[in-house]
Amino acid sequence: MPKKMDKVDVVTVGVGWTGGIIAAELTKAGYKVVGLEKGGERSINDYRYDRNELKYSARGEMMQNLNDNTITYRNNLDQKAKPVRNKNSLVLGTGTGGGGSHWAAQAHRYFSYDFEIRSKTIERYGKDKIPKGMIIKDWGITYDELEPYYDRMEKTMGTSGEKDPLADERSDAYPTPANKLPPSMKLFRKATESLGYHPFVRPTGIASEKYENPDGKTIQACQFCAFCVNYGCDWGAKADPNITVIPTAKETGNFDLRTHAEVKRILYDGNKATGVLYVDTRTGQEYEQPADVVSLTSFIFNNVRLLLLSEIGEPYNPKSGNGLIGKHFVDHHFEPVTRGFFEDEKFNNYIGSGGLGVCFTDFGADNFDHSDVDFLNGGQIEIQMGGNAPISNNPVPEGTPTWGEEFKKQSLKYYNKYLDISFKMATLSFEDQYMDLDPVYKDSSGDPLIRCTYDFTDDYRAKSEFLQNKCVDVLEEMGADKIEKHGLPDHFDGSFIFQHNGGGAVMGDDPEDSFVNNYSQTWDMDNLFVIGASSFPQFGMTNPTLTVGALTYRASEGIIEYLENGGGQLAKATTKHQRT
Amino acid sequence: MADDDNPNNQSSEKERFDSSRRRFVKNTGMVVGGVAGGSLLGGFFTDQFLDDTGTKEKENGKQPIDYIEARMFFKHKKDFDVLNHATERIFPEDESGPGAIELGVPYYIDKQLAGDWGKNTEMYMQSPFQDDEIPLKREDVFLQGVRKINEASKNKFEDDFKNLEKGEQIEVLQLLENDDVDMELIRASDFFESLKSAVMEGCYSDPIYGGNKNMEGWKMKEYPGVQMSHRSNLEKEEFIAMEPKSLKDYMDIEN
Numbered sequence A: 001m002p003k004k005m006d007k008v009d010v011v012t013v014g015v016g017w018t019g020g021i022i023a024a025e026l027t028k029a030g031y032k033v034v035g036l037e038k039g040g041e042r043s044i045n046d047y048r049y050d051r052n053e054l055k056y057s058a059r060g061e062m063m064q065n066l067n068d069n070t071i072t073y074r075n076n077l078d079q080k081a082k083p084v085r086n087k088n089s090l091v092l093g094t095g096t097g098g099g100g101s102h103w104a105a106q107a108h109r110y111f112s113y114d115f116e117i118r119s120k121t122i123e124r125y126g127k128d129k130i131p132k133g134m135i136i137k138d139w140g141i142t143y144d145e146l147e148p149y150y151d152r153m154e155k156t157m158g159t160s161g162e163k164d165p166l167a168d169e170r171s172d173a174y175p176t177p178a179n180k181l182p183p184s185m186k187l188f189r190k191a192t193e194s195l196g197y198h199p200f201v202r203p204t205g206i207a208s209e210k211y212e213n214p215d216g217k218t219i220q221a222c223q224f225c226a227f228c229v230n231y232g233c234d235w236g237a238k239a240d241p242n243i244t245v246i247p248t249a250k251e252t253g254n255f256d257l258r259t260h261a262e263v264k265r266i267l268y269d270g271n272k273a274t275g276v277l278y279v280d281t282r283t284g285q286e287y288e289q290p291a292d293v294v295s296l297t298s299f300i301f302n303n304v305r306l307l308l309l310s311e312i313g314e315p316y317n318p319k320s321g322n323g324l325i326g327k328h329f330v331d332h333h334f335e336p337v338t339r340g341f342f343e344d345e346k347f348n349n350y351i352g353s354g355g356l357g358v359c360f361t362d363f364g365a366d367n368f369d370h371s372d373v374d375f376l377n378g379g380q381i382e383i384q385m386g387g388n389a390p391i392s393n394n395p396v397p398e399g400t401p402t403w404g405e406e407f408k409k410q411s412l413k414y415y416n417k418y419l420d421i422s423f424k425m426a427t428l429s430f431e432d433q434y435m436d437l438d439p440v441y442k443d444s445s446g447d448p449l450i451r452c453t454y455d456f457t458d459d460y461r462a463k464s465e466f467l468q469n470k471c472v473d474v475l476e477e478m479g480a481d482k483i484e485k486h487g488l489p490d491h492f493d494g495s496f497i498f499q500h501n502g503g504g505a506v507m508g509d510d511p512e513d514s515f516v517n518n519y520s521q522t523w524d525m526d527n528l529f530v531i532g533a534s535s536f537p538q539f540g541m542t543n544p545t546l547t548v549g550a551l552t553y554r555a556s557e558g559i560i561e562y563l564e565n566g567g568g569q570l571a572k573a574t575t576k577h578q579r580t
Numbered sequence B: 001m002a003d004d005d006n007p008n009n010q011s012s013e014k015e016r017f018d019s020s021r022r023r024f025v026k027n028t029g030m031v032v033g034g035v036a037g038g039s040l041l042g043g044f045f046t047d048q049f050l051d052d053t054g055t056k057e058k059e060n061g062k063q064p065i066d067y068i069e070a071r072m073f074f075k076h077k078k079d080f081d082v083l084n085h086a087t088e089r090i091f092p093e094d095e096s097g098p099g100a101i102e103l104g105v106p107y108y109i110d111k112q113l114a115g116d117w118g119k120n121t122e123m124y125m126q127s128p129f130q131d132d133e134i135p136l137k138r139e140d141v142f143l144q145g146v147r148k149i150n151e152a153s154k155n156k157f158e159d160d161f162k163n164l165e166k167g168e169q170i171e172v173l174q175l176l177e178n179d180d181v182d183m184e185l186i187r188a189s190d191f192f193e194s195l196k197s198a199v200m201e202g203c204y205s206d207p208i209y210g211g212n213k214n215m216e217g218w219k220m221k222e223y224p225g226v227q228m229s230h231r232s233n234l235e236k237e238e239f240i241a242m243e244p245k246s247l248k249d250y251m252d253i254e255n
Helices: A017-028 A053-058 A117-125 A143-157 A183-194 A245-251 A300-309 A405-414 A458-478 A545-564 B077-090 B105-114 B138-157 B166-177 B188-204 B213-221 B247-252
Strands: A008-013 A033-036 A071-074 A255-258 A261-269 A272-280 A286-296 A337-341 A357-360 A379-384 A418-425 A434-442 A448-453 A482-486 A528-530 B023-026 B048-050
Touching (some): A008 A017, A008 A272, A008 A300, A008 A545, A017 A033, A017 A245, A017 A255, A017 A545, A033 A286, A071 A434, A143 A545, A183 A357, A183 A379, A183 A418, A183 A458, A245 A255, A261 A286, A261 A300, A286 A300, A286 A545, A300 A434, A337 A458, A379 A458, A418 A458, A458 A482, B077 B105, B077 B138, B077 B188, B105 B138, B105 B188, B138 B188, B166 B188, B188 B213
Parallel strands (some): A008 A033, A008 A286, A071 A448, A286 A528
Antiparallel strands (some): A272 A286, A337 A418, A337 A482, A357 A379, A379 A418, A434 A448, B023 B048
16 A cells, blocks of 8 residues: 655656756745655765766766666557667666756757747748648747746856857846867867858856856856766766755755655546655655646656556557657757868867857758758757767777777777767657557566657758768868768667657647647646656757756746646637547 | 866976876865865865876886786686687787787676676666567676687687687687677677677776776877866867876875
């Protein structure tokens, strides 16, 4: 029998960025919040003395082990899905902070075009520009409506950066100045400027100087130590829920953090959520946690899986087109790399941070005329320097053996004599790409795993090819002696290595084609909020966290309003037809 | 940007490394005053002397015994001999520096296989396994793999792998790389990929794991290891070669 706990105002399922923001904002407003986190608790002290590539990058110390739970994937409806068995192919955060602790902290806003992609595409190019099977849709929120929340999230993180000259208006400058640039990036900047593009220093949740955020939390100045992506920052320079929103929530005295607490089901009665059922993974004891508001704040696979396991909403059926849960699944981003080898230059390639980069968006969003191309949206082209670690970086020109004398010679020679130019691409949604429960594979407690059906589309391939050719132009202008294109494989191969996935419980203003409104509140149960990239109807070009954070700040306002006003829908539906 | 944001303020790396005595002199010169980042406060404020690690000569000139050079996983020397020679062919000694054996790679792999990694404890290992999936633990893959290498060696050259000429050893490994050797429940090429990847780890992981002995792998690659900060070097035009530092150096900073 589950042990019944005292009722609280809000329970969050997961305590990373989204759960942390909800906890901070609600507890500051005086509400009692219970945060349930499947993993353990982390603080900055746990990051000390651990600048260790093998442990963190190769073995994924901060990522969830897959031994009792993973996802499965297949390319199309006719295939049998396979489980992703190896941790190197599936990056899932675990522990307090979640993915927000080991992230690269690249913090771009989406464009106004992204939020209204369907209507703006039809307006400029006509309906026929959207290919058969593509199900892109407007978010039910505009850039201007989300802008104040973008600003808030950037300030929580101490974001450094330079405004993209092609991007939408900002209400304020970045809280800390743009990073200084190494010579390789100055070279990129000069080359792209001379090609007529509009480069800018990447915005990143890694502070360029010491900064105090609006909650009084300090972010330090980045040291470019390069132990960044896959690591927690031991210097406290990378924005992380564990140094910002989680301590903010704790200090109120209203936050009850429970770790090793794995939520198994969302509980409900009629059209109200009543709480959650969770298990202490150490003891096996089950608990029921009642709450006025249930807030799903875990990564999309778990958000969507919990909805499906709890039988909330209608599972999407790609054959009939009915149902919403699992629909609009996208994987962002497989990054094809264009590599330049330089015979006469030598770079300090070991320096870097997850966010150190220079980018341009001349071929992104709707910043150029798409009349003559076979794709929508586009990509951001960039140079980035995470700091090349030695196990995983062994660059050799094509045709070199992958082992032996020649491999050793060439990989040592070029380690500091090459630069990669890459791009981040908008990933658009299609009717045959979705998530559901796997019919075969289960977790250790017997619940089915989530299954993803996904492959590269014609839109994706055309975009990738187009952008890669632009990267070649850039490397030529930079003076690379040898340029190699490392393109897309034939099919998506189950490498979920960026923790950038979206969809499954998407946002909109019509309950017919969206599961949540623009406060991340579900249309079906007005006290159930599903927060995170699960609400993205498709991906913009860049990484999701800043947009997720902005949407979460908006959701927190909505939850407060909901609790103050005694319930009700926070957004007006555009159709009266309510699903059952 | 104030200089005091830099925890090292390292004006010259050379001043900090006295190679004749094979010792690091930590003179971090960090400025006190609340600018230091969260968890790293403390021992940077002192000068400290660290002994070098590993198996280098002691002052009396004798080679110390390296007690970590014993087998944890491979019970039979014959199997380990194959591993030794195979790793050296993948990453051979040459004019730029030591190969896999001198770097300690075979012992690195042996220790990894003896632990959680060898038992795939972090992987989803539930059945059913489909045709192209590998249902084996890494310890089984590597043991079967080195035995297959020796078997292939005997079939082709009528001798144990360790006794073959370099060129012959390369030919045997190519048989695995090209799937011209049959293995049970795994393709030979998949095993060979795992072996190559383990060799790279052994060459370039922190010396704490038994490979990359004396940081020689990093030195060949001009990789500086665990430095506190690169902030003051970020904008430098020229390539900056540094004496690498390991986790041991890093941890001993703060006692």
